Amino acid sequence: MSVPYTAIPVPRATPHVRRHIASLMPGGGKMKFSELCLTRPRVGHELLMGWADRLFPHAYKAFGEPVATVYAIGTVRYNTAEQTDFHQWHTDDWFFEPHCTGVTFWLTFDDVGVSAPSLEFDADGESHVPVVPAGTALMFNSKIKHRTQQISGERVSVEFRCAPLSVRTGNWLTAAQATVESGPSGPELVVSYQGNVIGRAAVD
Numbered sequence: 001m002s003v004p005y006t007a008i009p010v011p012r013a014t015p016h017v018r019r020h021i022a023s024l025m026p027g028g029g030k031m032k033f034s035e036l037c038l039t040r041p042r043v044g045h046e047l048l049m050g051w052a053d054r055l056f057p058h059a060y061k062a063f064g065e066p067v068a069t070v071y072a073i074g075t076v077r078y079n080t081a082e083q084t085d086f087h088q089w090h091t092d093d094w095f096f097e098p099h100c101t102g103v104t105f106w107l108t109f110d111d112v113g114v115s116a117p118s119l120e121f122d123a124d125g126e127s128h129v130p131v132v133p134a135g136t137a138l139m140f141n142s143k144i145k146h147r148t149q150q151i152s153g154e155r156v157s158v159e160f161r162c163a164p165l166s167v168r169t170g171n172w173l174t175a176a177q178a179t180v181e182s183g184p185s186g187p188e189l190v191v192s193y194q195g196n197v198i199g200r201a202a203v204d
């Protein structure tokens with residue numbers, strides 16, 4: 001099997017955004033992306049713009065159709081050397097029930113793989129640990145087995161979980177979410193909640 005992830009640079013994942021996120025929670029803490037957007041709307045917006053600008057096109061290409069990122073299954077984490085939240089082997093399929101079709105973008109604000117925990121992927125029994133710089137997202141399919149790399153170190157990360165528009169049913173149609181549409185002067189980030197569009201912004 002080829003490498004089970006794609007590494008994508010995200011220039012908007014700056015030290016400034018990292019500081020904001022780290023100030024929102026204690027070491028070892030995490031919050032839902034939806035909670036971040038309520039607490040710090042501007043930070044949430046900046047992250048969504050980075051998603052729309054750099055990540056959305058990769059998910060679109062993977063599924064052959066637009067995707068939405070659902071706020072409630074996005075996660076923001078602040079791991080510290082002492083309080084790293086080690087996850088054991090799992091897949092992300094359960095986030096995407098009942099269709100179990102989706103991708104996760106895991107965006108790190110710190111260099112990972114050597115002095116702070118990256119992810120470890122298992123592809124047909126072969127281990128892959130990406131060593132990537134701060135401001136990189138790893139995209140992987142919900143069916144790929146992964147866990148936290150088993151080393152300590154300080155790291156801030158954000159996960160965007162995205163499903164193709166065609167598989168959304170039930171709660172997925174009304175949850176707070178964002179997608180990208182083509183507007184009159186280029187791509188637009190479109191935010192919706194309870195099935196209504198509540199915001200649009202040009203993607204530059």
Ligand SMILES: [Fe+2]
Pocket residue numbers: 090091092146
């Ligand atoms: Fe996971």
